Structure formats: C-alpha cells, structure tokens
Amino acid sequence: MTSTNSELKPQANEVNAVIDKLTEHITNNQDRLDFLDILHHTIPTADARPTSARPFYKTPQQRDVLHKEVEKLLHDNVIRGSTSPWASPVILKKKPDGTYRFIVDFRRLNAITKKDAYPQLTTEELLNRLAGHRFFTKLDLKSG
Numbered sequence: 001m002t003s004t005n006s007e008l009k010p011q012a013n014e015v016n017a018v019i020d021k022l023t024e025h026i027t028n029n030q031d032r033l034d035f036l037d038i039l040h041h042t043i044p045t046a047d048a049r050p051t052s053a054r055p056f057y058k059t060p061q062q063r064d065v066l067h068k069e070v071e072k073l074l075h076d077n078v079i080r081g082s083t084s085p086w087a088s089p090v091i092l093k094k095k096p097d098g099t100y101r102f103i104v105d106f107r108r109l110n111a112i113t114k115k116d117a118y119p120q121l122t123t124e125e126l127l128n129r130l131a132g133h134r135f136f137t138k139l140d141l142k143s144g
Contacts, residue, residue: 008135048112052087053105062092062100069102 019026058066073079088109092100121129130136 043109044114045112046114050085051108051112052085053089053108055089056091058092065092065100066090066102
C-alpha cells in the first residue's frame with residue numbers, strides 16, 4: 001500500500017492483514033481460477049427431495065466447449081466429481097466475442113430453497129448507507 005493518511009492507518013493495517021492472509025489466492029493471471037475454502041455453505045431445502053434435471057441439448061461444438069470448461073474447472077479445483085442425487089443442467093450462452101458463458105440452471109433448486117428471513121436491502125437503502133463516508137472500495141472477482 002502507498003502512503004496512508006494517519007487517521008486511516010488502522011484501516012490500512014486491517015486491509016493489509018487480509019491481503020497478506022489471502023495473497024496466495026490473489027492473482028493477475030486471467031487464465032487460472034483459484035479455490036478458496038474459507039466458507040462452508042449449506043442450502044436449506046427443508047424436507048424437499050433432491051431435484052435433478054436432464055442436460056439441455058448441445059451441439060457437438062458446445063459439447064466440446066463444455067468438456068474443456070469442466071476439465072479446466074476440475075484441474076483448478078473449482079469443482080469436483082460428485083455422485084449426489086442433486087443435479088442442475090448447464091447452459092452455454094454465446095457471448096458477443098464468440099466464446100461461451102458457462103451457466104448452471106439452478107431454477108429447480110431455487111424453487112425449493114427456504115427463503116432467507118432477512119431480505120436483501122433495496123438499492124436505495126444501500127446507497128443511503130454510503131452517505132457520510134469518505135472512502136469506498138471495489139473488488140473485482142473473476143467468474144463469480
């Protein structure tokens with residue numbers, strides 16, 4: 001970090017501590033994703049039975065793209081093999097540059113997921129919380 005106003009030194013130290021802790025996961029390499037295992041999450045589905053859906057039709061070219069993307073995600077430890085009864089199909093959406101966006105269709109899972117008791121704030125409420133602050137940070141995540 002560059003020079004820091006003395007009143008912000010505690011905040012700068014906190015940010016630097018987080019960066020130091022996660023530095024091995026921070027990269028400028030656009031071709032490699034990293035797996036970060038600091039949060040475990042469960043999806044509350046109450047008593048619902050597992051949902052699964054058949055894969056959508058894909059052209060031979062799309063199947064090749066899908067296979068390569070799955071191999072890359074496996075190699076990067078972003079995904080792993082599973083024998084779970086839960087399954088959601090993948091959609092490949094063509095982007096303007098001709099490449100494909102890998103999208104998992106979780107609509108069936110979303111339909112049986114217990115709704116959060118604490119709804120998200122509206123945009124207006126979020127913007128109101130920014131009032132009076134002098135510094136803002138942004139973080140760009142790849143393939144989130």
